[in-house]
Amino acid sequence: GQQLNQSPQSMFIQEGEDVSMNCTSSSIFNTWLWYKQDPGEGPVLLIALYKAGELTSNGRLTAQFGITRKDSFLNISASIPSDVGIYFCAGQNRDDKIIFGKGTRLHILP
Amino acid sequence: DVKVTQSSRYLVKRTGEKVFLKCVQDMDHENMFWYRQDPGLGLRLIYFSYDVKMKEKGDIPEGYSVSREKKERFSLILESASTNQTSMYLCASSLLAETNSPLHFGNGTRLTVT
Numbered sequence: 001g002q003q004l005n006q007s008p009q010s011m012f013i014q015e016g017e018d019v020s021m022n023c024t025s026s027s028i029f030n031t032w033l034w035y036k037q038d039p040g041e042g043p044v045l046l047i048a049l050y051k052a053g054e055l056t057s058n059g060r061l062t063a064q065f066g067i068t069r070k071d072s073f074l075n076i077s078a079s080i081p082s083d084v085g086i087y088f089c090a091g092q093n094r095d096d097k098i099i100f101g102k103g104t105r106l107h108i109l110p
Numbered sequence: 111d112v113k114v115t116q117s118s119r120y121l122v123k124r125t126g127e128k129v130f131l132k133c134v135q136d137m138d139h140e141n142m143f144w145y146r147q148d149p150g151l152g153l154r155l156i157y158f159s160y161d162v163k164m165k166e167k168g169d170i171p172e173g174y175s176v177s178r179e180k181k182e183r184f185s186l187i188l189e190s191a192s193t194n195q196t197s198m199y200l201c202a203s204s205l206l207a208e209t210n211s212p213l214h215f216g217n218g219t220r221l222t223v224t
Binding site for chain 2: 030031035044045088090097098100102103
């Protein structure tokens with residue numbers, strides 16, 4: 001079945017650093033989504049990408065839909081303590097189930 | 111703003127009990143989903159529903175059933191709870207499948223079966 005490979009699995013960074021994570025797949029998707037999950041909460045949608053090559057920002061977050069439609073990345077600039085959590089990518093095709101990556105756990109060192 | 115509400119944040123149940131996890135969404139979404147989340151395994155789809163009275167098995171339906179009596183409500187049922195069903199359960203909803211609408215999640219129910 002379809003799978004998403006999300007990397008890295010976890011990251012330890014200093015406050016103020018930029019962060020980059022990505023997802024790759026052997027299958028193409030029409031939509032790429034990025035979610036964030038705070039500890040003890042449900043995932044919250046950060047960015048939705050609907051077009052190959054699309055680059056979308058949401059505050060300090062920037063995500064891109066890869067040209068091949070098989071990958072996407074998420075960047076966070078100037079990280080702050082509240083960025084801590086798990087970031088999930090997800091790929092979706094029309095009339096099909098959404099596929100989730102296993103998540104990137106972001107830790108910020110004091 | 112989409113609101114998906116799960117009835118309990120934390121539940122502790124005994125092995126063999128019948129457990130109901132309830133979920134309500136207020137955005138008139140057609141699709142509703144139940145996932146479980148476990149460390150190292152990510153989000154796994156248990157059941158989903160694209161319409162009232164309709165249900166489809168996800169990737170791990172064994173030991174679970176669901177009920178979609180009304181459009182806004184989707185309940186997950188553990189017929190006879192077992193310790194391996196201790197997990198975080200997440201309900202989600204979205205618009206019609208053909209719109210490629212993203213999922214909106216509730217805050218989760220952390221279930222412990224002892």
